Amino acid sequence: MKAGFFGIGLFILVAVHGMNSPALIESTRTRAEVNPALSHLQAFDSSFIFLNELPDSILAALPKINLNAQASQFLKAYVKKNNEDLAKIQGRSKFSFSVIDSIFSSYRLPIELKYLAVVESELKTTALSRVGAAGMWQLMPATAREYSLKVSGKYDERRNLYKSTKAAAKYLKDLYAQYGDWLLVIAAYNSGSGYVDRAIKYAGSRNFWRIQNYLPGETRGHVKRFIATHYFFESHGSITTVTKTEAAAYKKVVAEFITKQKMIAATDIAKNDNSSASDAQITAQEK
Numbered sequence: 001m002k003a004g005f006f007g008i009g010l011f012i013l014v015a016v017h018g019m020n021s022p023a024l025i026e027s028t029r030t031r032a033e034v035n036p037a038l039s040h041l042q043a044f045d046s047s048f049i050f051l052n053e054l055p056d057s058i059l060a061a062l063p064k065i066n067l068n069a070q071a072s073q074f075l076k077a078y079v080k081k082n083n084e085d086l087a088k089i090q091g092r093s094k095f096s097f098s099v100i101d102s103i104f105s106s107y108r109l110p111i112e113l114k115y116l117a118v119v120e121s122e123l124k125t126t127a128l129s130r131v132g133a134a135g136m137w138q139l140m141p142a143t144a145r146e147y148s149l150k151v152s153g154k155y156d157e158r159r160n161l162y163k164s165t166k167a168a169a170k171y172l173k174d175l176y177a178q179y180g181d182w183l184l185v186i187a188a189y190n191s192g193s194g195y196v197d198r199a200i201k202y203a204g205s206r207n208f209w210r211i212q213n214y215l216p217g218e219t220r221g222h223v224k225r226f227i228a229t230h231y232f233f234e235s236h237g238s239i240t241t242v243t244k245t246e247a248a249a250y251k252k253v254v255a256e257f258i259t260k261q262k263m264i265a266a267t268d269i270a271k272n273d274n275s276s277a278s279d280a281q282i283t284a285q286e287k
Contacts, residue, residue: 048254058261063253065237068246070209071227078228086232089122096123096136100165107169109176112238115229116186117168119222125159134158137168147171181244183208186226191219207243 051059067075079086100114120138121127128134132141135158141151147167149157157163175185178193187208188196199214200206212220227241239247 051258054258054261058258061257061261063250063257065242065250066246067227067231067237068209068242071224071241074224075228075231078225079232083232085122086118086229089118090233093118093123096161099161103162103165103169107166107173109169109172110182110238110240112230112234112240113172113182115233116189116226118229118233119225125161125164135164136161137164139164139167139171143167143171179206181206181208182240183223183243186223186240187215187219190222191216195219207245209243 096117097114100117101111104111104113117123117136121136123136125136127136127138129138133139134141134144134156137158139147139149139158144151144158144164144167147170149163149167151158157167172185172189175188175193176182179185179188179196184196184200184206187199195215196211196219199211202214203211205211208223212223227237230238230241242250
């Protein structure tokens with residue numbers, strides 16, 4: 001067990017930050033603040049930097065990230081049941097999120113992974129599970145030590161916001177290198193890689209929605225709670241709430257949409273040029 005298989009089971013409750021550098025985020029910040037759609041897409045995939053060239057009217061019409069049907073029903077019920085608790089967490093999240101955002105950006109991680117800390121501990125550094133996972137990131141002692149945290153009776157760095165977040169960032173980055181899929185990463189963070197590897201083997205798939213029934217109930221619920229929490233805070237999905245296959249499909253849809261819009265724009269320009277040429281010819285003839 002790595003990060004608390006049974007977690008802390010809290011009542012918590014999704015485009016998206018891809019592996020972006022702080023420089024890219026800063027370079028697009030001004031326009032992204034004006035047009036959130038641009039920010040979400042460039043966060044989803046840094047290759048969408050070229051979207052800066054498109055007018056806001058096209059950006060506003062970009063296809064949205066669809067929520068997996070298997071998560072939709074869970075999300076609605078979960079948010080409805082836990083809306084008040086989540087709102088309270090949101091009200092005191094500013095400082096914790098600012099620290100997490102900074103550290104995750106420095107490790108080139110999607111900052112939306114911060115919602116995992118909401119699911120794990122309600123952002124409480126004092127949180128302790130019945131199996132010994134502690135701190136905001138609910139790290140087990142062995143995992144904490146593996147990522148250079150000091151864990152002893154007198155001093156436990158799992159309760160240090162800055163140090164534990166750096167350890168969690170390294171752990172998440174290692175899991176992503178192993179799976180290349182954020183939903184599998186979140187599952188492995190909860191139960192450990194062993195359970196995820198076994199589920200992948202039994203299901204013959206690396207798609208979370210196909211392997212979920214081979215995972216412990218707590219783990220598949222953990223992933224769904226993360227997705228629901230993400231949607232509560234962001235009102236939309238991200239690279240962290242879709243499978244690798246769904247992410248690739250979404251990028252394809254966006255690329256096709258933009259290609260179509262460019263073709264329409266080119267056609268309109270050609271029509272305008274032809275119209276201008278005709279007007280000029282008529283004027284010349286009149287003279």
